[in-house]
Amino acid sequence: MFSGISANVLMLGLVSFLTDVSSEMIYPLLPLFITGVLGAGPAFLGMIEGIAESTAALLKLVSGIACDRIRGRKGLVLAGYTLSSLSRPLIALAATPLAVLVVRFSDRVGKGIRTSPRDALIADSTAAAMRGKAFGFHRSLDHAGAIVGPLLATALMAWFVSDLRTVFWLAAIPGILAVALIVFKVHDVAHPVSTGSISPVKMAPPRRIRGYLLILLLFTLGNSSDVFLLLRAGQLGVTPARIPLLWTFFHVVKMSSAMPFGTLSDRIGRRGMIVAGWAVYTTAYAGFALAASELHIWLLFAWYGLFYGMTEGAEKAYLTDLAKPEERGNAFGWYNCAVGVGALPASLLFGMIWQKVSPQAAFGFGAGLACLAALCLLAWAPPSPAHKTTAPEP
Incomplete structure (x- = not known):
């Protein structure tokens, strides 16, 4: 294991x-x-x-x-x-x-x-x-x-x-x-040290990584705070006393699925796993829009937890595949920045649509952006390179 x-x-x-x-x-x-x-x-x-x-x-x-x-x-x-x-x-x-x-x-x-x-x-x-x-x-x-x-x-x-x-x-x-x-x-593990310029242009992510990060940012703009899922749960009858249990259950699914799906991405390819995970996200958000009972909420939280398991490890491994050893820190810096910067407007947009239109419209917006991002990843991002070695690197 x-x-x-x-x-x-x-x-x-x-x-x-x-x-x-x-x-x-x-x-x-x-x-x-x-x-x-x-x-x-x-x-x-x-x-x-x-x-x-x-x-x-x-x-x-x-x-x-x-x-x-x-x-x-x-x-x-x-x-x-x-x-x-x-x-x-x-x-x-x-x-x-x-x-x-x-x-x-x-x-x-x-x-x-x-x-x-x-x-x-x-x-x-x-x-x-x-x-x-x-x-x-x-x-x-x-x-x-x-x-x-x-x-x-x-x-x-x-x-x-x-x-x-x-x-x-x-x-x-x-x-x-x-x-x-x-x-x-x-x-510490020895790694090539970057000696490139520290000008803003040179510090920008390399072209082969830039497209992936832009698509990831597009997805993140539809990925609002999970607090809205708890708000939706409360609307559909999950009592305050059961909310912590629901949240714990959600984390159990995330914990138990992350390593198996990360391992599977090593075998079938990271890009395909990310696309599959974003598809799960799309259907989960569509489900939250259509849910009508507490049972639906528990099932949807389980399904939504799989999205995290399928994507968290695969997204970072895919980024590592695209980055040279001497630029891994730079790549992860831009990756984490893109996710962090996109999170604030994502929640603001979601909250505004929820308040001005309806919860169904807000979840539909998130599902639509996730679907669009998955199609863009399939169309423009390169597949993961093949890996022949299974021995640990020195």
Whole structure:
């Protein structure tokens, strides 16, 4: 099952697992803390998340470009995870909403610094024929952390502590363990160092990658926040008490499907797997538009979870296939930036269509863009190159 998963990939997967446990112990409680304890309104909550995610998207690009120009990627990975792990629990000290904004900003700066170098290090540590499996494995552990974190926070609140701030402090423990794993168990892998110009023109993604990223951006513009799926679930009868169970169920599907579909993409080709995943997304969104009962919602969340399993590993492995070793950081920087930049207008558009027209029209819009992006990928993006080796790269 774990054949082809190098020690580096295993350790980075565990790092992501522990980091997500720490993050998800806090994140679901954050709206309650900001609005109920600190007295801020939904608008300020939206501003916090908008600033935090936009900052992360920009820094993913900067750190990706930077890690191609230095010999080791581990330093940036360590710096990013350390900043997030040390700053995130400081929400426990927040006495004003502005203090939460500062902490969230620091947390997302750390995420922006680490993400692209980490993805490039995973690619450097894996044989070409196994990258779909490796990225799928990493995403599986990441989703596992998103399951354990809220459950752990719920258990703490139910049986051990009654104060949100105590839970935030306890979230520091898995974060510190993640940093320790990077220090002692993650190792740099030699990679060609880019010596190209740092002019804006030269830092732009290469032509063979540019088309893929533009198509990915087109898809992202129809890929709104999953919070709208929870809103739709509430409309169709899923009670607030069952929403956390639905969300956990969704992450279980994502976790259990990421590695198998990533491995399958190594065998049948990444582009075909991505197209299939976008087709699943199209039908899922069409289903959310037409759903009429709670049973439909549970079935659709399971189906929609498969979309993540089919695409998260394959998209990154496909990007690695297209990029030269010395430009992997740059490629992942632009990839993460495209996804991050597209996410904000996607949710704004979706929300406007929902409010001004109908939920059915909003889901139809997302399904239509996904279908168009899949057709564009088939028409203009090159197929993955054939991989003959199954031995790990040195």
